Amino acid sequence: MPLNSKIPAGPIDSKWKTYKATCKLVNPANKRSLEVIVVGTGLAGASAAASLGEMGYKVKAFCFQDSPRRAHSIAAQGGINAAKNYQNDGDSTYRLFYDTIKGGDYRAREGNVHRLAEVSANIIDQCVAAGVPFAREYGGLLSNRSFGGTQVQRTFYAAGQTGQQLLIGAYQGLERQVSLGNVEMHSRHEMLEVVMVDGVARGIIARDLVTGKLERHFGHAVLLCTGGYGNVFYLSTNAMGSNVTAAWKAHKQGAYFGNPCFTQIHPTCIPVSGDHQSKLTLMSESLRNDGRIWVPKQKNDQRKPSEIKEEERDYYLERRYPAFGNLVPRDVASRAAKERCDAGYGVGSSKMAVYLDFGAAIERYGKIEANKQGKPNLSKEEIIVLGKGVVKEKYGNLFDMYEKITGENPYEMPMRIYPAVHYTMGGLWVDYELMTTVPGLYALGEANFSDHGANRLGASALMQGLADGYFVIPYTLGNRLADDIRTKAIPTDHPAFVAAEKEVSDRINKLMSIKGTESVESFHKRLGKIMWEKCGMARNEKGLKEAIEEIKALRKEFWSNVRIPGDIDEFNPELDKAGRVADFIELGELMCIDALNRNESCGGHFREEYQTEEGEALRDDEKFMYVAAWEYKGEGQFELHKEDLNYEVVHPSARSYK
């Protein structure tokens, strides 16, 4: 099937306007008889379910957590971008569009990204109206800060809990629709299959995670808002339950998977402390506004950071990238940290960490504060006390979190940080309307591949999730459902539902019948180790080929030796996890195949064979300026389809932050 991205014709800044002015509409009476299934209740899912409910559609929403408010969007810390230009510093829709295309290393679609930049301002308006308490200045207006890969201040935030505040806003809108009867909420439910009727997605099979019962749910359309798949690496900043299962089931039903190897490794996370580690914790990118990153100039330096003098420190980001300094994009900062540690300059007991130091910021803020208070003659110690107060107000919750985890006080000594898996730019391939290659099946937010190319800029994930849910899908879904108003709700005793449920039930029975000796957790850890070592921050042909073989062997072993305690018809988290790990194993193989196919380095995808003399990513626009969309062709078999990327506005060039 040829890929049609359905980008509207016309100049970049009128594509979305033209689309909205010409797309088909569904009248209010007809909306009442159209049913929509929304899987996942993070920013994309909650905002979509609430908005569609408001419009009059009959919505059913699903989440695996005990409440829709728990979805992992809640953990986003630093902020959300919007081209408001409230700071009068030269921002505009075009700038946000340009920064995002460049930040993504010219592997994202212009049309989608421009739309994202256009609706970004509406998102802030909507959230404020819904009661999201963003940070404000004394004049009562909204405050902004900087994030990586940009030279303007366009990031709106709520301390280090922006994701929480945005999600609670969307969740409250969702619960309002539940109370009005427009949305039916199913928590502690996991989607395990897409039901296809005559080649169209018409429902899902979901498992009630409390009783273990399988349920059939019909929908005229199905929206997957199920987040990213970073947990394929076992250790990541994702929540423990974040998984690829819904997206993977869709993939096996015909939805192409776009750019699966594009993974974001976030530069500032708390380093691994031991084998017991279950997850990694992010320290927000906003900290790079004020923190300076360094390692000792001397190899294998055993001294405490306080004993290492200024001239003995290598502020390697400021040295290598003077124009952006500590605020280079994430992929660049992560690779630079790895380079220093691999070369023997790492710090801490594992030597796989670098310092993020607030000493200079504390002193700088202390002086400003002293002046504000009219006390210019304070001692250095007194200035530092004042400065710590300012830093506490800006980043207090992050500093507290660091101290709880490490037992070290970051006000007194620099944080130790190291890159960790954080976000996946890849995901289900979607067209301009956010529809996958399966008619009637949509993917929103991190679950799709569309807006961030090969590297996502900080504070853009929240923007995309809410853009898709609040402002894109309400239009694009109507454009399809306008032709579906004569389709009556399909009863769930239809053979397609029966067959899909049997498929799921057989798979669960098969898993339970293995009765092997090795735990699900252990398989997941082994998969993660392969992925991190061979498909992580740096990849090469030999490693990827080995990884593919190792993953194939692991899959075999999993299906013959996994041990799942308990029963099917009860609350059984081990069984839930087993299904997810089985899907991660299959996805891991595809990620390696995709990484092996892409003989270039771009954004977060760094192939060691393709780099400049200075160690920067070396793109090959001649051969690889395309989206790799993979079609599932049976176990371990995938066929590549290419969507060429056309840059009509931005001219791809070597990405430079020097």
Added chain:
Amino acid sequence: MQHYNMNLTLKVWKQKNNKTKGGFETYPVKNVSSEMSFLEMFDVLNEQLVSEGKEPIAFDHDCREGICGMCSMVINGRAHGPWSQNTTCQLHMRAYKDGDTITVEPWRADAFPVIKDLVVDRTGFDRIIQAGGFISVNTGNAQDANALPIDKQKADESFAAASCIGCGACVAACPNASAMLFVSAKVSHLALLPQGDPERKSRAFNMVNQMDTEGFGSCTNIGACEAECPKGISLENIARLNREYIGSMMSGSSVEGTA
């Protein structure tokens, strides 16, 4: 920071489902590192149980960074354990020493029935939000975000109330199993903002009503909720809720619809 290993005895509440009676079971856990989180210690124990062919202990958890509100254990009698302003997932084992015995129970409240072991049903909180914990604004209705300046102090106070993670520790800590701190945090979050003003009367009234319907207890000003709240939600919010509630009663507009 010196790291060390320890051996512990765990007494954990086990309960197959909400129809059967539960009880404590005792488990030895060996070689626990002081660097582990409390839930990672449970991971180690569960791995051990699976390898012995036994059933692991069910517990709720997800983000493991103290923000989703899913983890919920009463540890040695305290909701979320011994550290102040902390969630179970952020509690680390350096809080304990070799030879310690630790008792772990689920949130206990009639309105939070046990699902299995340490997992409880907190959907009552969602229904309280449904009763009025929102601002009725449809997508697309909003004006420019800066058209409405908001006093920074008010915005900060509102944010402090909005930082509630809905975990239910306040209920678990309260001898009456009251949900007043949770309800008051939401009412305060929205009442402190001008956007929340049009619905403030019906909101307070309807949310309190729903709280009672769910079977949460009454507030008798003990303050255990504030002491155990992982996000430091202040008792002042309860005072504000009381004012809002009385205000809605006096005005007589309380029974109107919410949305």
